[in-house]
Amino acid sequence: MELGQKRYRSVAVALHWAIAILILSQIAGGLYMHNLPNSAAVKFDLYQLHKSFGLSIFGLTIIRLGWRLAHRPPALPGAMPGWQKLIARLTHWAFYALMVLTPLAGLAMVSASPLNVPTLWFGMVEIPHLPFFNGVADRAAVEDVFQEVHEYLAFSILFLFVLHVAAALKHGFVNRDGVLRSMAPRGAAVIGMLAIAVVLGLSALFYIQSDAPEGEISRNAGHNQNAAPVASPAKAEPDAAETVVSVTEPVGEPLAVLETDASSAETTSTAAPSPVWAVDYAASTLRFIGEESGEKFEGQFSDFAAQIGFDPNNLSASSISVEVRAASADSGNPFRDDTMKDREWFDVKKHESAQFRSSTIRKTGANSYEADGKLTIKDFSQDITLAFTLDIDGDSAHAAGGADLIRTDYGLGMGASWLESEKVALAVRVEFEINAVRAD
Numbered sequence: 001m002e003l004g005q006k007r008y009r010s011v012a013v014a015l016h017w018a019i020a021i022l023i024l025s026q027i028a029g030g031l032y033m034h035n036l037p038n039s040a041a042v043k044f045d046l047y048q049l050h051k052s053f054g055l056s057i058f059g060l061t062i063i064r065l066g067w068r069l070a071h072r073p074p075a076l077p078g079a080m081p082g083w084q085k086l087i088a089r090l091t092h093w094a095f096y097a098l099m100v101l102t103p104l105a106g107l108a109m110v111s112a113s114p115l116n117v118p119t120l121w122f123g124m125v126e127i128p129h130l131p132f133f134n135g136v137a138d139r140a141a142v143e144d145v146f147q148e149v150h151e152y153l154a155f156s157i158l159f160l161f162v163l164h165v166a167a168a169l170k171h172g173f174v175n176r177d178g179v180l181r182s183m184a185p186r187g188a189a190v191i192g193m194l195a196i197a198v199v200l201g202l203s204a205l206f207y208i209q210s211d212a213p214e215g216e217i218s219r220n221a222g223h224n225q226n227a228a229p230v231a232s233p234a235k236a237e238p239d240a241a242e243t244v245v246s247v248t249e250p251v252g253e254p255l256a257v258l259e260t261d262a263s264s265a266e267t268t269s270t271a272a273p274s275p276v277w278a279v280d281y282a283a284s285t286l287r288f289i290g291e292e293s294g295e296k297f298e299g300q301f302s303d304f305a306a307q308i309g310f311d312p313n314n315l316s317a318s319s320i321s322v323e324v325r326a327a328s329a330d331s332g333n334p335f336r337d338d339t340m341k342d343r344e345w346f347d348v349k350k351h352e353s354a355q356f357r358s359s360t361i362r363k364t365g366a367n368s369y370e371a372d373g374k375l376t377i378k379d380f381s382q383d384i385t386l387a388f389t390l391d392i393d394g395d396s397a398h399a400a401g402g403a404d405l406i407r408t409d410y411g412l413g414m415g416a417s418w419l420e421s422e423k424v425a426l427a428v429r430v431e432f433e434i435n436a437v438r439a440d
């Protein structure tokens, strides 16, 4: 800069105020989201926005640092004592260090996390995670360390901020030496700040809007040519034409009563209806088994409703329909369970439940059977076969079995990082154990 320049240049002023506002919002937002319960539906999205704004702060800081190194700032007032000048310089460089290190510690935290939640800048650009943690045995412990570091660094920014504002106000209102005015936003600086606000505001809006169902279907369909988008399954009150089976109330809010659609009714119903079985939900389970980062995990859906009309001597009149509330998935890991609710996975805000409806049931052994049918998760419907054993003892029945699924056939975990099968295996096993009694 030229000798005697009294003001910071517009680029420095725009970046100074934009970064200051962003950092304060980022700290407030970080504390708010951290303290939300895991069950809060917005928590996942707030984390993604926090990561996106934090990386934007990092990018803007690098530009600002480059600008600062290439352009000398206005000289501090000659009347200022030497020790104050030294503290001012130290504070400014400490600010730069913290503005670089805080987002890097955040990135290290999410990179170390064994959950491998991908970092997409406002849902648009995937930011690679730091590679140093792949071979680490206890990644959760390393994640915890970086979480503490991230928090301390953020609080250090806050501490410096208080010192910085106090000094700036003293310059402006006690010394009246022009230091405060040298950073006042005017003209081109204001336009620069507005430009930053518009770019980040629109990007955040894009992230929030990308929740739109059409976008989700086309994104997922693009990844999976086999999965056929279908209309959302209807949840209607039963009428006389439907095969309605009463079920005991499952855990939590009751699921809507299933209807049997015309096509499955054609293939499964004959004049003589098969006996109806009422499921004992307290003694029945629906489990899923997957693999994440090479380790097996198991969970279960606590809320499902099954309608079973079954006669071993009249299989053509038998049918099985199951409706599963996706949000009831519980793998014992709150973060994973929260992630499963997100739009990349079960998208529970838009798709409350998954359905299985049998079309044909056949006997394969003395007490073993296979049920062909359609499994619908979100907007994806695939043919599957459930293999199970069935023991009927008077009015009680016990069935156990399952099926192997490929999660991407149902648009589950379609983000670029989730698609890497070594992180979350594509194969998922679903198993059930049902105890039921004759209800008619």
Ligand code: HEM
Pocket: 023, 026, 027, 028, 030, 031, 033, 034, 047, 050, 051, 052, 053, 054, 055, 057, 058, 099, 102, 103, 104, 105, 106, 107, 109, 110, 119, 147, 150, 151, 154, 155, 157
């Ligand atoms: C200058 C930029 C940033 C500031 C000032 C900032 C500030 C904060 C603050 C104050 C918290 C709450 C601390 C706590 O209570 O644990 C937080 C949490 C968090 N930050 Fe940042 N952050 C920044 C950038 C980033 C970046 C770039 C990432 C990741 C890419 C990130 C990831 C996270 C995560 C995952 C948490 C939640 C920790 C938890 O709840 O366990 N942050 N941040």
